[in-house]
Amino acid sequence: MHRRSLTFAIAALTATTLTACTAGTTGAPALGTQPKPAGSASAALPAATIELWHGFSAPGEVKAFEDAVAGFRKKFPQITVKLVKGVEDDQITQAVRGGTAPDVASSFTTDNVAQWCRSGVFQDLTPVIKQDGIDLSVLSAASRSYTEFEGKRCVMPLLADSYGLYYNKALMKGNAPPKTLSELTALAKKLTVRDADGTIKVAGFIPSFQYYENVPSHLAPMVGATWEKPDGTSAIGSDPAWKQLLQWQKELVDWYGYDNLDKFRKSLGQEWSAANPFYKGKVAMALDGEWRNAMIGSEAKGLDYGTAPLPVADDKPDLYGSGFTAGTVIGVPKGAKNPQAAWELVKYLTTDTDALVTLSNALRNVPTTKASMESPALEKDANFQTFLDVFAHPKTSTMPSNVNSAFNQDTLQEFFVRWEKGSVKDLDAGLAEVDKRIDDKLKLSGG
Structure with a gap:
């Protein structure tokens, strides 16, 4: 659905x-x-x-x-x-x-x-x-x-x-699903398979913000990031959790190599089809919603897989089990x-x-x-x-109700994509600019 x-x-x-x-x-x-x-x-x-x-x-x-x-x-x-x-x-x-x-x-x-x-x-x-x-x-x-x-x-x-982590049991090779971002990083690297020339054949995890369900709202609960201050203005530039998320993500993107990862991502099957790369053993772990269980049952019968909550920031273990x-x-x-x-x-x-x-x-x-x-x-x-x-879970969160909800998400998504491409040289300044765009839009909308 x-x-x-x-x-x-x-x-x-x-x-x-x-x-x-x-x-x-x-x-x-x-x-x-x-x-x-x-x-x-x-x-x-x-x-x-x-x-x-x-x-x-x-x-x-x-x-x-x-x-x-x-x-x-x-x-x-x-x-x-x-x-x-x-x-x-x-x-x-x-x-x-x-x-x-x-x-x-x-x-x-x-x-x-x-x-x-x-x-x-x-x-x-x-x-x-x-x-x-x-x-x-x-x-x-x-x-x-x-x-x-x-x-x-x-x-x-x-x-x-609600959103969690899907994992291919055969590709996991007996490894338990990760509970922290550092565990996710280590396991993603361990499970990734490349050709001799470095071309990715199997990705342990695709960290790209352009991949299927990897949008800001779904990822924010992994680090406890907040969207708004008490006065309703944007908290993206002032909440260090967003910077924590972006720095973790960029380190893994750079390990794959942006161009190499982007080439692999573009070679994959459609998300809403029987060619979904998780079904085909091209991706070991993926963020997805509960509906994927039913789709696997109809499109990938026999797939041996498991589910778990999303990994969370290492310094915030109390978030584990929650999500978006x-x-x-x-x-x-x-x-x-x-x-x-x-x-x-x-x-x-x-x-x-x-x-x-x-x-x-x-x-x-x-x-x-x-x-x-x-x-x-x-x-x-x-x-x-x-x-x-x-x-x-009591710490599961959602997008705060906002008259500019779609605009706010799209604005941050655009910035995330520029960040992973390496086009953002000053992360703090970039996040502050996201705040400004969101707050300016809020003023135009009457608060």
Whole structure:
């Protein structure tokens, strides 16, 4: 189900759209403005038809959503739910602006949550959460963080992604997965195989920031790097953890040789195909998300592999077991024609254990409540359990909600790539310039 690599362009487009947009008004009632129906919700809700837009499109994904909604239909037989597949974020925003909003909408990315909360594209769920007595402590701290902004919780977490280390057991030759960056460096060098002319045949680990999932947000938790200061301005230039990450990474890139590593990287198969180099024994260890387990099961059956948390900075052993998380979010857009019925569907999909387990078993993403992660009905083995544990770890982190989330990540990614190429001569000055670009953008966005 992973969509993270597909969302940055969408996020950037949507953020631009939202900055200039005032959400359309249709006269539809807003959440929390109507008295709660007396009696049980299932008996008191009037008959209605609601429409749910989601981004899933593959047949198995669509069926999973239908199966999860089946329980809601049984609980609320008077509510007809229509599911619309393959919807992207900009379509949701435009529908709200045009007065044709669906009752419920979900997104694969958290990058637009801050803009949606601020602009009102999605309604604040806080009043109905309080009204229904929902205990948000059943959610992880990270997932609570990425579903709110400026005191508004305008979406709920549906499923989550978490990131860890995949390793090819045959290529590891009996070595245990590394727990620290120094261990990762040593093992990467030990497992790398070269031709006589130095050409890489097998990489122990590819440290390039241009390789698949090696983006700043996924790597930051390995060193405990922070994105923002308490006042919301950029912390990238002042937090020494970013410099620690970059210096570790550049040392390993230079050991391979940038040109040699880049040539090897460009020769590899596509990330989202059966030619993925981890399947083919070209890479011994790789950073990836929990969804890769399902892909290996369908695209590389028989591959003998293991999973573990990502290695962490040697001086921060307490971080081991944690990682990065983000995920699918769902909420009630402004202009929903049946907001109370819409909220009941959002609440069901995000808090009902059976619904979350149904989705997780089909899509192989992490369910987001404690009860669903501990459910005996949840299908899991040791390799999937790694990602459940990472998600539940108290030090697991996420991107802070920010109206410029996509811009901030892209700006740092651009700098990371210049750094690994050797184009940055003064690291401190370069990181300070990243801060300036991010802070200038924040001022333009109104803070």
